[in-house]
Amino acid sequence: MHFCKMLKKLQERWKVNLVNLILIILTFALGGSLCGWAGRKILLFTNLEKGVVWILLYIILVTLLWPLCVLLISIPFGQFGFFKKYISKILGKFRSKKPNIQKIYNIAVFASGAGSNAKKIIEYFNAAENNNGKVCMLVCNNPAAGALKIATENNIPALLINRKNFQEKDYLLAELKKKSIDFIVLAGFLWKIPTYLLKEYPKKIINIHPALLPKFGGKGMYGHHVHESVIANKEKQSGISIHYVDEIYDHGAIIFQAICDVTGNDTVETLSQKIHLLEHQHYPAVIDAVLQKQNPS
Numbered sequence: 001m002h003f004c005k006m007l008k009k010l011q012e013r014w015k016v017n018l019v020n021l022i023l024i025i026l027t028f029a030l031g032g033s034l035c036g037w038a039g040r041k042i043l044l045f046t047n048l049e050k051g052v053v054w055i056l057l058y059i060i061l062v063t064l065l066w067p068l069c070v071l072l073i074s075i076p077f078g079q080f081g082f083f084k085k086y087i088s089k090i091l092g093k094f095r096s097k098k099p100n101i102q103k104i105y106n107i108a109v110f111a112s113g114a115g116s117n118a119k120k121i122i123e124y125f126n127a128a129e130n131n132n133g134k135v136c137m138l139v140c141n142n143p144a145a146g147a148l149k150i151a152t153e154n155n156i157p158a159l160l161i162n163r164k165n166f167q168e169k170d171y172l173l174a175e176l177k178k179k180s181i182d183f184i185v186l187a188g189f190l191w192k193i194p195t196y197l198l199k200e201y202p203k204k205i206i207n208i209h210p211a212l213l214p215k216f217g218g219k220g221m222y223g224h225h226v227h228e229s230v231i232a233n234k235e236k237q238s239g240i241s242i243h244y245v246d247e248i249y250d251h252g253a254i255i256f257q258a259i260c261d262v263t264g265n266d267t268v269e270t271l272s273q274k275i276h277l278l279e280h281q282h283y284p285a286v287i288d289a290v291l292q293k294q295n296p297s
């Protein structure tokens with residue numbers, strides 16, 4: 001029971017599934033044994049008797065060899081990516097005598113619907129371990145939006161805009177600057193993003209679309225319209241697309257997609273539920289990964 005709990009905790013910490021966790025543990029075990037064995041073999045060449053000096057040299061050797069051995073073993077287990085990150089994190093700790101200059105991106109979420117994605121994003125970045133970004137503002141064009149309530153509940157300042165001040169460069173930019181916003185996340189925001197905003201935030205505005213772009217995207221393709229078309233087209237699969245925003249609706253470079261099955265029994269409601277689940281599962285983590293990639297540190 002205790003062991004299962006420990007495995008679950010490790011899975012959450014390292015964000016891996018059970019199979020990968022087992023492969024990681026095996027890599028640790030075999031990598032550790034390999035470096036112990038290699039350390040002893042190397043010391044044979046020194047003709048040293050086992051004693052204090054031998055032990056000291058052994059510790060130094062094992063410390064130096066461990067990353068190499070673990071990386072080597074991780075290759076056949078398909079865990080090289082994990083260990084590369086893990087080891088550079090450890091090395092980073094040794095290196096980081098200088099102050100940590102990791103940038104925390106100030107995020108503005110633009111949301112004008114129910115706001116379920118906005119909620120997930122806020123909660124995700126409220127967690128101490130997700131410190132690439134922080135939601136500092138919610139921008140909304142619908143006074144009746146659930147997203148506004150979610151902002152209030154989470155103590156996030158909300159800005160209600162109308163068509164006129166959305167088009168006026170000076171108004172919105174000034175509001176975003178006041179909060180030092182450096183990244184914009186669209187989560188159920190239907191208006192086209194004006195050129196002045198795209199210029200001010202190049203590759204720093206992303207959107208989520210409830211279908212597998214480039215299919216079922218473009219003007220008028222939002223919410224239930226998307227799901228109706230997917231069902232009418234008898235698609236076997238649908239999903240979500242997270243993409244950079246450009247001048248054309250649902251057109252910018254795709255960052256991430258996830259798929260779900262569409263069955264003959266699916267209705268707009270059931271499909272919408274499946275899509276929302278995927279969105280909640282992936283959107284915050286994908287935003288985090290984009291910020292991590294852009295981070296100068």
Ligand code: GRF
Binds near residue numbers: 112118187188
């Ligand atoms: C989501 O399905 C998203 O893909 C689309 O708008 C919807 C917003 O839902 N862009 P919610 O308001 O976050 O619940």
